Amino acid sequence: MTRKRAKKRELRTLAAPFTVAAPPGARIRERLRLPAADAEALRLVGRHLGHHAWADLAERVRLGDVKAKDNQRAARKKALTAVSSSRWAGAMTRASEDQYQLSKRALYDERAMLRRAIRVINNRLAVPCGQRRNGVRGYPNQAERFQKQRRLQALTARLARVEQRIATGRPGIVVGGRRLAKLRHHLADSGLTEAEWRERWDAERLYLTADGESGALYGNYTITVDPADGAVTIVLPEPLRHLANSPRGRYRLACSVGFSHRREEWMDRATAHQAVRYDIVHDPARDRWYLDASWSTTPTALPTPEDLAATGTRMLAVDLNADHLAACVTDAHGNPVGGPITITTDLTGPTSRRDGRLRAAISSLICLAHEHNCAGIAIENLGFDDARSIGRETMGRGRRGKKFRRTVAGMPTAKFRERLRGMAFHAGLVVIAVDPAYTSRWGGQHWQRPLQSQTRTTVTRHHGAAVAIGRRAFGHGIRRRPGVTTHHQSDGARRATGQTVFVPRTRGTARPPRTTGTSIGGDKTCWSQSGQLALLPDLEDRSRGHRITNPVYSDSANTGQHH
Structure with a gap:
């Protein structure tokens, strides 16, 4: 009885990589040290x-x-x-x-x-x-x-x-907030008293937002910040004009602000009387007041993935996971340069702690990109919309499936993308987003073992996924090209290469390869074919990495084994 051949599963269409747009605006914060x-x-x-x-x-x-x-x-x-x-x-x-x-x-x-x-x-x-x-x-x-x-x-x-x-x-x-409103009925479980909840509720319902206006004094007439001395004045509503301590029904705060972060940009807009929006917010947990300044920026045209590939630059590819970031540097041909990198991200605890650790991890990525002369950072365009809506049906059952769904839902995909976009743009880096389909599966299949052979540290499938992301950012396929990986000249270790450029092959009247035991002219006989060198493209010399004594990263298809 013949077995029915299983139908081959169709792969979904992959979206083309794209450059993440620059942030449309800027927002800075300064603490207001107010008297009672x-x-x-x-x-x-x-x-x-x-x-x-x-x-x-x-x-x-x-x-x-x-x-x-x-x-x-x-x-x-x-x-x-x-x-x-x-x-x-x-x-x-x-x-x-x-x-x-x-x-x-x-x-x-x-x-x-x-x-x-x-x-x-x-x-x-x-x-x-x-x-x-x-x-x-x-x-x-x-x-x-x-x-x-x-x-x-x-x-x-x-x-x-x-x-x-x-x-x-x-x-x-x-x-x-709906969450805070529902918390009123569960004060015992939340550890809040009714007075503490009421203070948080009133703080969230305050309205102290003034839109900017180009041409107005220092970019905002309702809430004005003098760039000379940092004095803050507010226009009082008509029923509260009796509280004014400045002319024309204004109230001047006793403190001043300086905006140490991105102060030059704010000064340029304020002195040119361009629109600047101000928000005054209150944090009841620490009893602190803050002044936020925000403004829109001029749209910036960023290079496309095709432009970056044409310049022959490097890219830092990053695979986002629940507890760490797996990264790898790839050159324009899609080859890994250096060893795989792991950055831990412990995103547990309060929101402020999680946000700080996420920012620290992104800062480490930016430092790595500058250290390896990378033009940008490649990430997956993750959203997990389907996982959140149909995850109960497609992501496992029981306690194990529930734990896996919580892990996926806890990954800060949107926050990571927005933080990385802003911080990378101000650091002079480009962010490339790629389709996340099959990166972990194919990266682990084609790149985990070759990367492991080149380093003494533990290489996971996430590092292979990082290589896959970097190759996809330049428009290359994930699969390693057969026939280009040769034996290392010194110790025979396999090199993790997947060259995507054209590799010349013997054709026409070229001499056929020598086989073991055959005599080729004179009295010489080829006893082993392992010493024969494979034909390599003329655009780079793959042997130069074995002639130097000082380890230097190059754009060759080398993963970091230096001699």
Whole structure:
């Protein structure tokens, strides 16, 4: 009886690598060391403006999904001007519109996620337990199938609510955060008292945001920072003008700011009277006030992956994992240069600690890129959208599957990409994003063992994935090209090369290769073919790495074994 040949699994189409755009703006922060009187004045102003700003947001949500000309912004701004000022009213109406559009996009994303999950569960429910049809596996037993039916009902009801909100154009918005609002009913579990929770809730609902205005004094008339002495003044709302301690209804803070980080850029904009936005925020946990300054930057044209490959530059390829970063330097031909690199990232603990350790890891990557003369950093374009929506159906079962899903969900893909984009841009590096499909599988298959033969440290499949990412960033295939890896001249170790340029081969009237035991002219006989040198391209001399005495990294296909 002949066995039926299994159908070959089709590979998904790979997206082309692309250059990650430069950050569209800049944001810096300075601490405000306020006396008690100034802090109380800021609380009064923030509560007053926050009350009217969030009332305006509720009115915008009530209007629903209408055209820009029908959102009644002029009428709402006129009503807010009477209780604040014209500039405060303009900032509040713009913030309401931005928040509404953001919440509407979040509804669309949630609907797409629910539809994907429902579709996957329906496909698996259509297959009997323990069977497999058309590549879809049914649930292993009736108990799990029953639980999935219950989950399907819950997802369907949730999708109906989302569809209703989209149809009416009224997204659910919780000013201060839905998580913090729910925490009010679980104070014992959170370790907070009612007074501490109330302080955090009030701090999140303060509104002290002033949009910048080009042509205004120092780029912002509502909240003005004098670049000469760092004095901060704020326009008080009309009902609070009795608190003014400066002319024209303004309140001047007793402290001053200097913005030590990126001070030159801020000074250039402030002295040229270009728009600068200011936000005053309060951290109740440490009882500190901060002033944030932000502005938009001029769009910058960055080189494409094709431009980088044409210049023959190097690239630092990075594979992001749950607890470490696996990196490797690759040249323009896709060959690894030097040994694999591992950077640990312990992303546990409070948010501030995780963010600091992530920044430290990115700083280490930037230092490595400069040390190896790399023009940029190649990463995977990870999002894990499908993993978060259908991970329960496709990423394992039981305790082990749940642990794996938590590991994937805990990887800071978006935060890592945004932090790396900004820090690399200011360091003069380009970030290339590649398709993450099959990088770990093919990198481990084709590059883990060759890399291990060149170093004494432990090489994992993640290091092989880093090489795969670097090769894909330049448009090369991941598979190592056969016929170019030769034996090392000194100790016979295999060199981890995968040359992607053209390799000349013997053709035409060239002499055929010598085989063992054959005589070729005179009385000489070839007893071994292992000493025969393979033909190599003329654009580089692969033997030069064995003639030098001082180890120097070169763009040859060498992974770091120097003699």
